Amino acid sequence: MRRTIPLILTFCVGMYPIFAFFVPHRVVTNINQNLDTYLVIVAAFALPLGVVNLVMSNINKIKKKDKGWFYSVVLIAGLCLMAFYGIMGGDQGFHAHFQWMFENAVSPLQATMFSLLAFYVASAAYRAFRARNVEATVLLIAAIVVMLGRIPIGDMITGGRLTPISEWLMTKPNAAAQRGIIIGAALGAASMQIRVILGIEQTYLGSGKD
Amino acid sequence: MRTSCLVIISIVLVLAAGGAWSQGMSGFPATELRAVDTPSDGGGSIDLEWEGEGLQFVLIMRATSPGGEFETIGDAIASDGSYTDMRLDDQTDYYYRLAYPAGEDTLLGAVAGPAQSKTNWFRSYRKNALVLTALMFILVISYVTQARKGKRLFIRRISGLSAIDEAVGRATEMGRKILYIPGILSLSEIQTIASLSILQHVSKLTAVYGTDIEVPNKDPLVFSAARETVKQAYMEAGRPDQFKEEMVTYLTYDQFAYAASVTAKMVRERPATNFLIGSFFAESLILAETGQSIGAIQIAGTADIPQLPFFVTACDYTLLGEELYAASAYLSKEPVLLGSIKAQDVVKAIIMVTVGAGIVILAFGSNIVRDVLFTR
Amino acid sequence: MAPFGIPIGVWINAFLTICILSFLYKDNPFFRFAESLFAGMSLGYYIGIVTENTLKPNLFRPMINDFWGNHNFLLVIPMILGVMLYFRYIRKIAWLARIALAVYIGYYVGVYLMQKLHGDILFQARDTIVPLTMGGIEAVWNVVIIVGVFSVLVYFYFSAEHKGALGRVSRVGIWFLMISFGASFGYTIMARISLLMGRFSFLVNTWVRPMISG
Numbered sequence: 152m153r154r155t156i157p158l159i160l161t162f163c164v165g166m167y168p169i170f171a172f173f174v175p176h177r178v179v180t181n182i183n184q185n186l187d188t189y190l191v192i193v194a195a196f197a198l199p200l201g202v203v204n205l206v207m208s209n210i211n212k213i214k215k216k217d218k219g220w221f222y223s224v225v226l227i228a229g230l231c232l233m234a235f236y237g238i239m240g241g242d243q244g245f246h247a248h249f250q251w252m253f254e255n256a257v258s259p260l261q262a263t264m265f266s267l268l269a270f271y272v273a274s275a276a277y278r279a280f281r282a283r284n285v286e287a288t289v290l291l292i293a294a295i296v297v298m299l300g301r302i303p304i305g306d307m308i309t310g311g312r313l314t315p316i317s318e319w320l321m322t323k324p325n326a327a328a329q330r331g332i333i334i335g336a337a338l339g340a341a342s343m344q345i346r347v348i349l350g351i352e353q354t355y356l357g358s359g360k361d
Numbered sequence: 362m363r364t365s366c367l368v369i370i371s372i373v374l375v376l377a378a379g380g381a382w383s384q385g386m387s388g389f390p391a392t393e394l395r396a397v398d399t400p401s402d403g404g405g406s407i408d409l410e411w412e413g414e415g416l417q418f419v420l421i422m423r424a425t426s427p428g429g430e431f432e433t434i435g436d437a438i439a440s441d442g443s444y445t446d447m448r449l450d451d452q453t454d455y456y457y458r459l460a461y462p463a464g465e466d467t468l469l470g471a472v473a474g475p476a477q478s479k480t481n482w483f484r485s486y487r488k489n490a491l492v493l494t495a496l497m498f499i500l501v502i503s504y505v506t507q508a509r510k511g512k513r514l515f516i517r518r519i520s521g522l523s524a525i526d527e528a529v530g531r532a533t534e535m536g537r538k539i540l541y542i543p544g545i546l547s548l549s550e551i552q553t554i555a556s557l558s559i560l561q562h563v564s565k566l567t568a569v570y571g572t573d574i575e576v577p578n579k580d581p582l583v584f585s586a587a588r589e590t591v592k593q594a595y596m597e598a599g600r601p602d603q604f605k606e607e608m609v610t611y612l613t614y615d616q617f618a619y620a621a622s623v624t625a626k627m628v629r630e631r632p633a634t635n636f637l638i639g640s641f642f643a644e645s646l647i648l649a650e651t652g653q654s655i656g657a658i659q660i661a662g663t664a665d666i667p668q669l670p671f672f673v674t675a676c677d678y679t680l681l682g683e684e685l686y687a688a689s690a691y692l693s694k695e696p697v698l699l700g701s702i703k704a705q706d707v708v709k710a711i712i713m714v715t716v717g718a719g720i721v722i723l724a725f726g727s728n729i730v731r732d733v734l735f736t737r
Numbered sequence: 738m739a740p741f742g743i744p745i746g747v748w749i750n751a752f753l754t755i756c757i758l759s760f761l762y763k764d765n766p767f768f769r770f771a772e773s774l775f776a777g778m779s780l781g782y783y784i785g786i787v788t789e790n791t792l793k794p795n796l797f798r799p800m801i802n803d804f805w806g807n808h809n810f811l812l813v814i815p816m817i818l819g820v821m822l823y824f825r826y827i828r829k830i831a832w833l834a835r836i837a838l839a840v841y842i843g844y845y846v847g848v849y850l851m852q853k854l855h856g857d858i859l860f861q862a863r864d865t866i867v868p869l870t871m872g873g874i875e876a877v878w879n880v881v882i883i884v885g886v887f888s889v890l891v892y893f894y895f896s897a898e899h900k901g902a903l904g905r906v907s908r909v910g911i912w913f914l915m916i917s918f919g920a921s922f923g924y925t926i927m928a929r930i931s932l933l934m935g936r937f938s939f940l941v942n943t944w945v946r947p948m949i950s951g
Contacts, residue, residue, distance in 0.1 A: 153835070154832075154835070190844055193841055196818075198787055227777060229777030233777070233779075260771065260778075260779075266929075267758070268933075269932060272930075287915075298926050301927050323881050324885055326882065328916065331914075334886070341850055355842055
């Protein structure tokens with residue numbers, strides 16, 4: 152029963168949006184929209200599951216004076232400060248301190264981590280330069296052609312021949328391969344989604360056979 | 362005589378007025394207005410259609426009785442020939458007419474109606490999706506039933522799968538941990554569920570070999586489900602005592618903060634093997650390149666097309682798109698799950714035949730297959 | 738507070754940017770500080786976002802302002818489901834947590850199933866039906882597209898060994914995949930470099946230059 156009830160629920164709730172996809176009747180779509188809002192709320196309730204784990208593990212580190220415990224203090228301080236003003240809110244939306252901290256700390260940290268990708272993409276490209284087989288060489292050549300085709304120097308070197316080749320690569324072979332991947336991946340996903348709805352796949356329910 | 366004159370003058374005036382009217386009508390850019398319920402919708406809307414030409418604007422007017430006051434509800438270009446009036450009350454009579462501003466005057470077209478909007482029970486334009494959905498369900502159920510009855514279904518071995526076992530073996534030999542990153546999306550994403558299936562297989566191996574594993578999470582629901590999955594795997598492997606809650610941790614909800622924490626973990630703890638399986642965005646390359654720089658064996662798997670090139674260049678093996686889902690079914694070692702792979706292959710073949718036929722038929726000038734596959 | 742006439746926010750911004758960039762050299766206490774602060778603050782940020790954008794407008798306000806009107810009392814259902822997630826920590830009723838998970842997963846699996854079948858498969862299949870009779874180079878390129886899609890689909894065919902003709906077509910599929918990965922890779926490189934230039938532009942123009950020029 153402890154497994155059967157959740158599986159029956161998965162089936163019923165899973166079939167509902169499929170039904171709603173084909174039935175435009177207001178009664179049906181209203182329930183579907185409500186379900187959507189409800190589940191966003193359920194997901195919001197889940198956030199403390201993670202927060203508690205993070206806080207407890209860091210408090211333990213501080214208590215035990217583990218190596219690097221100071222950084223756990225920094226983490227918890229940042230979390231408390233931000234969460235405090237976040238929950239408090241302001242007269243219109245967010246608290247001013249919350250917005251200030253976002254703009255001057257969280258946002259630049261996000262942007263800088265994102266910008267590190269320039270270095271990582273360069274090191275990945277460097278590794279691709281040491282292509283060890285035919286497939287890797289094909290990948291490398293396509294990458295170089297498209298990369299040079301997007302910058303003026305590429306056309307300067309080749310007398311304007313690179314841009315059309317680069318565009319051709321993007322719109323023909325690349326688009327074809329992507330289409331193949333999308334159809335294949337969608338079939339794989341659909342098959343797995345049907346397994347979940349039918350209760351054949353149930354790893355996500357976790358431990359306990361009963 | 363006077364009477365005759367009056368009659369003649371009257372006739373001339375009537376003809377003149379009629380001439381002016383017909384002149385006005387011929388200048389009117391849209392005629393034959395029709396108002397009908399929008400088909401296959403949830404109600405509350407009426408489709409208007411007319412015959413029109415030219416780029417002039419026509420005003421669309423609506424009333425609830427033919428002789429009632431018509432109010433302007435919108436405008437359209439005459440040659441568009443259609444307009445959809447939305448947010449109406451169902452089961453209420455509506456009347457429409459078009460108006461055309463000509464200089465200082467406004468010419469009015471004939472009244473169309475009554476028309477009522479109603480809510481419908483089937484989106485007829487989605488018949489193709491209904492057939493495909495039914496086909497998919499029938500084939501999955503049929504092949505799974507065949508597999509349950511013991512019929513042997515051939516599914517070729519996916520080349521990346523042996524790499525998973527080897528990667529766990531390597532970590533065991535080196536006495537270092539395995540980092541399993543289940544992507545950054547929640548359980549609403551099917552890739553995450555596929556990733557949890559593979560996590561179960563990996564953690565069963567770590568339980569048997571006694572290898573350390575850590576699963577850092579971005580999503581709290583995935584964190585909770587991953588902990589249960591690993592716990593279950595250790596129980597099934599007969600080593601429940603070796604399971605530690607710290608094996609599955611929560612880091613943070615932000616994509617790049619998560620990437621920063623995981624890369625720091627990689628550099629400081631130097632895992633022998635990294636699994637990056639699930640749904641990823643821009644952080645994919647940060648994670649995979651850092652893993653590469655510490656010399657870890659890396660197995661990736663995702664159906665997110667923009668991230669595939671990065672995983673292919675930075676990881677030792679990548680499960681591409683559909684392979685990710687197939688791998689999760691294959692690794693479960695349950696024949697019924699293989700049945701569903703068979704079903705997706707049959708649909709794949711049907712799609713290829715349909716597309717092939719569509720290309721041939723199109724060459725003969727017919728768009729019929731393209732029309733059948735049309736989606737909205 | 739504005740040392741050197743530069744707002745304190747810009748100083749914090751610049752300091753944290755340098756802390757993160759320092760990781761490129763090697764792991765160090767500054768990076769570790771920024772990383773820990775980032776993890777904590779970003780999580781706190783999402784707590785604020787979820788409270789303000791999800792819980793307050795969708796749950797708290799409707800329930801407090803008009804519990805019985807507009808079917809708001811039904812919001813008790815997601816509340817109960819949300820609370821059920823925590824039953825996992827109470828051994829006797831731990832299984833009830835699965836109910837919340839089953840509803841959550843079930844719904845999205847259904848939603849995305851239709852997206853895959855309708856939005857991905859039908860749409861892409863239709864787009865692959867391209868004309869071959871118009872002659873000229875465009876017809877050749879359409880052949881390239883058809884061969885690409887079919888060979889990649891054959892590569893993903895699991896019901897037969899990739900030997901003989903199937904193996905050769907699948908090999909063509911791998912080539913198409915590699916060209917595609919290479920092209921996407923090359924396309925992204927320049928976009929990523931421009932992101933880095935954006936950060937350096939901030940450091941130089943917003944932080945250093947005003948400091949030097951006073």
